[in-house]
Amino acid sequence: MGQSQPPASDAKLAVARIARELRRHLIFQAQLAADGAPRATADQLAELDRRIARAELDRDRAAFTRLGRQGAADRPAPSARSAARPAPPTPAAPPAAPLPVSAAPRPVADAPLPAPPSPQPPPAPRPALVAPAPRPPADPTSPYKIVDLLNRTNRPARVEAPPADARAAALHQLREELGDCRRCRLCETRTQIVFGHGSPAAELVFIGEAPGRGEDERGEPFVGRSGELLNRMVGAMKLRREDIYVCNIVKCRPPGNRDPNPDELEACAPFLASQLEALSPRVIVTLGADATQALLRTDAPLARLRGQWHHWRGIPVMPTYHPAFVLRNPAEKRPVWDDLKKVMAELGKPV
Numbered sequence: 001m002g003q004s005q006p007p008a009s010d011a012k013l014a015v016a017r018i019a020r021e022l023r024r025h026l027i028f029q030a031q032l033a034a035d036g037a038p039r040a041t042a043d044q045l046a047e048l049d050r051r052i053a054r055a056e057l058d059r060d061r062a063a064f065t066r067l068g069r070q071g072a073a074d075r076p077a078p079s080a081r082s083a084a085r086p087a088p089p090t091p092a093a094p095p096a097a098p099l100p101v102s103a104a105p106r107p108v109a110d111a112p113l114p115a116p117p118s119p120q121p122p123p124a125p126r127p128a129l130v131a132p133a134p135r136p137p138a139d140p141t142s143p144y145k146i147v148d149l150l151n152r153t154n155r156p157a158r159v160e161a162p163p164a165d166a167r168a169a170a171l172h173q174l175r176e177e178l179g180d181c182r183r184c185r186l187c188e189t190r191t192q193i194v195f196g197h198g199s200p201a202a203e204l205v206f207i208g209e210a211p212g213r214g215e216d217e218r219g220e221p222f223v224g225r226s227g228e229l230l231n232r233m234v235g236a237m238k239l240r241r242e243d244i245y246v247c248n249i250v251k252c253r254p255p256g257n258r259d260p261n262p263d264e265l266e267a268c269a270p271f272l273a274s275q276l277e278a279l280s281p282r283v284i285v286t287l288g289a290d291a292t293q294a295l296l297r298t299d300a301p302l303a304r305l306r307g308q309w310h311h312w313r314g315i316p317v318m319p320t321y322h323p324a325f326v327l328r329n330p331a332e333k334r335p336v337w338d339d340l341k342k343v344m345a346e347l348g349k350p351v
């Protein structure tokens with residue numbers, strides 16, 4: 001179809017608009033005739049009226065024609081109309097119930113349909129592979145937090161101890177690093193640091209709590225009556241004092257032989273850990289409740305701990321009573337001996 005020409009009625013409408021303006025002007029002049037102005041005749045006004053009416057009629061016809069073409073284009077073709085079926089009458093929908101506030105939002109028309117429900121029953125919840133071990137209740141007042149930090153290294157099995165000279169060198173270096181230690185207030189009342197004593201190649205290490213007066217004066221752990229009893233205990237194990245190593249949890253004497261405070265245990269614990277790492281003994285024996293609880297980081301009573309094997313970084317630990325306690329309670333020599341016999345067996349010595 002060719003490009004449509006501008007409708008002729010548009011030009012006629014323009015002429016009609018001019019004629020309407022001219023007519024109004026002539027009427028206006030006629031109203032002013034009394035003042036001597038020229039007047040339009042009746043024929044002139046009738047001619048203007050005809051032109052205006054004709055232009056308006058052409059305009060209305062053109063508009064009617066455009067509406068007729070547009071309606072024909074919007075209607076479907078006869079074939080399409082014949083293929084279309086009348087839609088069945090739609091029953092009136094019941095009034096919609098108000099949605100509850102918590103109702104889910106309606107799905108969008110383009111959203112995928114939800115999958116049909118599976119005929120399979122829902123799988124049973126899988127049990128946990130490893131049940132979490134119950135954690136002991138934390139004791140905020142426990143002084144053994146730092147020892148727990150030291151024990152956190154999970155060494156599954158004890159590694160082979162380095163040669164004796166290497167262990168001696170490590171101990172010497174550690175003592176140099178300790179120097180004139182002033183990391184806790186125990187330095188203010190001590191006479192000297194009691195680092196430890198014995199063979200760097202010892203397979204057995206005894207650990208006490210803290211130096212007493214005699215140890216503080218001599219600079220050696222386990223002297224005096226407690227030391228003498230320890231020597232007898234070691235002798236009963238077919239060992240000499242020179243064959244073992246002896247040290248304490250803290251290296252300086254608490255004033256009045258009081259128990260070390262938590263911050264003092266915390267300050268000195270790294271040195272004990274380094275000391276034990278350097279020695280790499282086969283067995284550790286803790287003497288007394290304080291040393292046992294500090295090393296193993298537990299508040300359990302010694303009566304429940306002693307006689308049983310525990311471990312510190314893979315090294316077997318046997319807790320037993322302190323010689324000073326045995327001196328006050330001679331009846332406890334028997335259980336101590338029972339504990340030491342287990343140590344002998346661990347070391348491969350005949351019991």
Ligand code: SF4
Nearest residue numbers: 181184251252267268
């Ligand atoms: S007890 Fe240990 S940390 Fe405290 S001053 Fe003595 S060596 Fe240093």
